[in-house]
Amino acid sequence: MEQHQSIHVFGDFDCDGVSGTAILVEALKSTGAKLTYSIPHRADDGHGIGLEAVQHAYQAGVHLGLSVDTGTTCLQASREAKRLGFDLIITDHHLPGKVLPDALALLNPARQDCGFADGVLCGTGVALFLLMATWKVLADREQRPAYDLKQLLDRVAMATVADVMLLRGVNRILVHFGLKQLRTSPSVGMTALLDVAKVNRSRISVETIAFYLAPRINAAGRMAHGEDAMALLCTSDGQQGQRLASVLDTMNIERRKVEADTYKHACEKLNIQDKHQPLAVFDEAWHAGVVGLVAGRLARQYERPAAVGFQEGSGLIRVSLRGASGFHIGDLLQSCAEYLLGFGGHAGAGGGTVKEGAWLDFVGHFQKVIQEQQNNRITPTRKLVDGVLSLRACHHGLASRLQRFEPVGQGNPGCLWVLQGVSIVDVKKLKSTVCRIQLSDGHQYLQAVLFRGGSLLDDLQQGVCVSLLGQLKLDDFRGGDAVQFVIEDVVLGDS
Ligand SMILES: [Mn+2]
Incomplete structure (x- = not known):
């Protein structure tokens, strides 16, 4: 910022990713920093810092990149950045693999050597702490920006709840004050979103975010492009806010319909009455933006992991997996690695691409691992009532x-x-x-x-x-x- 370098923000298309991109762009722009950003497309680009995105930014004369909610496993993109002489600061909260990316900095509370007191932050939360640290450095030099970072808490709270982070420690504080801001002085974009969702301001809660706000933000990345949501979350123009919020609302109605149709179709294709039937199914016609949601519904309904995929033009099948209590999707994918071209995930969810002609082998193995996990599963004791x-x-x-x-x-x-x-x-x-x-x-x-x-x-x-x-x-x-x-x-x- 002191050298007036241009900065490129690499975001993500889900609610956490676009919220994080929005708060970085809004806060840094207020200091006069030169900024550009990119949000990947779910079906065309997938998650992560794209190789091409790094090259594009570099060719546009930018030599400093800042990722949010992504990057920890982007080894290829970080190598390319290094080769070009492009400084990469990764901010993320996803689990690191065995090898860490070779970046200028990797800010991630999930790193084993990270000294941050509380590892529960979402990607947007990590971005907020980077901004707070930056503001502190500037304040120490008596250059504290006039922009008050508290204004970002409505979006930080939304991202934290949307990413289903634990509401403990620092997250509970962030969400408490973010909800308060949503009730009293939401940002222009969030105001438009609350209006289009017809939310009663006096009743804003964690559920309001989970059921009314986050699904509309996510609808953009699912049905069209996350950029529409990003534009809403950092607009300062009320009319533009209203227009974008109603675009997202329409996309969300469409998403609901496509999801319901796909769920119905998936149940028909699966022999759902058979209790031992693997919950793995795909179709050429299914939409990349809803397969994960359908897998989630199946997993919740039948209390075991589900994999729902769609076939790409190339013939490859991309699957989204969702888990259930006592199962581990990341481990499940790891055990099915020989049938997959690429995959990633954590305990609750994941996804991957099935090798050509390997669908039946994948399903067979998927089922075998679920059986093993089921046999070894420690069912968590849950207190039902207080x-x-x-x-x-x-x-x-x-x-x-x-x-x-x-x-x-x-x-x-x-x-x-x-x-x-x-x-x-x-x-x-x-x-x-x-x-x-x-x-x-x-x-x-x-x-x-x-x-x-x-x-x-x-x-x-x-x-x-x-x-x-x-x-x-x-x-x-x-x-x-x-x-x-x-x-x-x-x-x-x-x-
Ligand atoms: Mn996230």
Whole structure:
């Protein structure tokens, strides 16, 4: 920055990757730095710092590159950068392989020799810490930029939740303040995104990000190009923000439809009734942007790993894998290496390209490894509920004490309570998937709410006696001392 060198940011197309690119570009630009960036295309380029992207940047006269959410395993690109005399600063959070890239710097809390106190950051979180360190160096030289990095926290929180990072330690702090910013003073792009998703500002939570914001950002990389999402996340123009947000919204509607159709088609192609059937399937017509989502749905539904692929024009099959508790996708791919041209992954997810003509061998081996993992699997003991509450105990004092555990989510689950044998006094449907329910035990009354109800809606009829599983929350929407029970599951009767 002191030498006024141009900087090229190498991003990624998922929510963490585009958010990280956006915060680097927005903050560094504010200091007058000359910046360009590139986001790879999911199907054409895939993840990682592309060799061509390095060459393009170099030919354009840029000699310094900064990656975000990617780069740790990009050995080829780092070699090329070195050869050209292009300085590469890698910021990432993915697990390193046996060999580290030869770069000017590799900033990654997953490095074994990394001294960072808390290894839970997502890629955007790592980028934020690089910016904070840069701001500190500049402050020490009495050149602290006027730009306040706190403005970036709405996007840092979104990326952290979208990447399903543990909400512990530093992440919990980042998400707490990021949610606060989303409620009170979101950036121009996030404001447009909240508006298009019709989010109630007073109710912004981890779920808002997971179900409303991140899917719309991810839709760009899935259905078209991540650049549309990137442009939204660092715009300062309200009208452009609205236009881009509605483009993403349309893409997300399309994504939902394509995903649902593909899931249905995948279930038809698999002999799903057969309990031992491998959950591995591909089709020429399937879309690169949804195969991972479909694999995730299959894995959740049948509680074992699933592989869903599409056939490229060249005849090669690209598969996305998703895991289930007790299985390890990274290890699974490693054991299937002889049938794959390239692959990568971690415990929960991964992907690779199957060698020509090797699909059946791959599936056979895939199934064998799953069997082995299943036999050796240590099923994690999961506490189902934290306790049983009477309606009298569901008061403001308890709900506000529970609120101190927020933000809750991955690695920091909210307290789950049981309300035993309560009657449903009243049911009001608010939207197609939301309903508000009045509960009573004959003495006390309590408001409950059911989001994304699905089949549970059928069980919740007026006059019925039920036992409910859910969380006790303050109802900021109604204000004052109001509390509500957020229903997660229903058992008919009082047992
Ligand atoms: Mn990431």
